[in-house]
Each structure stands twice: as C-alpha cells, then as structure tokens.
Amino acid sequence: MQNAVNFLGHRVEENGIKPLPEKVTSISLGPRPLKNCVVSLPWLISTEDLFQMQQLHSYYIDTLSIRSIRSI
Structure with missing residues (x-):
C-alpha cells in the first residue's frame, strides 16, 4: 500500500x-508578469460596453411593457 x-x-x-x-x-x-499589463484591457472594455448596452435595452423593454399594460 x-x-x-x-x-x-x-x-x-x-x-x-x-x-x-x-x-x-x-x-x-x-517569467514575471508585466507590471502594467494591458493585454486583457480591450476585452474588459468591450465586456463593459456590452453590459451597458444590455442594461439600456433592458430599460427600453421594461418601459414599453409598462406602457402596454397601462393601455389595457
């Protein structure tokens, strides 16, 4: 064993x-990591932009659905 x-x-x-x-x-x-590594920065920026766009579209959908409920 x-x-x-x-x-x-x-x-x-x-x-x-x-x-x-x-x-x-x-x-x-x-190898040591670079002190100011910006390799992942474009990915982070594009992800943040997508998140903000999703929040904006979500707001529009919520607003439209509330208006359609009020008109019924």
Whole structure:
C-alpha cells in the first residue's frame, strides 16, 4: 500500500499535503508578469460596453411593457 500520492501538483502524505518541489521551482523560475499589463484591457472594455448596452435595452423593454399594460 502507498504511503503517499502525487495529486494535482501536490504530495499527499499521512502527515499533510505539500506542493511538489518541481512545480514550485518551475513557477519561481518562470517569467514575471508585466507590471502594467494591458493585454486583457480591450476585452474588459468591450465586456463593459456590452453590459451597458444590455442594461439600456433592458430599460427600453421594461418601459414599453409598462406602457402596454397601462393601455389595457
């Protein structure tokens, strides 16, 4: 029977769970993130624009449905 198993980048043993040393070194030796990374900024801006447009259209639909209910 095994005393320990590697699972999702961790070593699971009787006395606890520890990260695998090779995973820790690969992360620490990897490239550092850029300080002012703007790669995801256009995605964020377009998502915010879509959300605002959806809110505006939702307002128009609510207004139209309230007017049609009042006219009945």
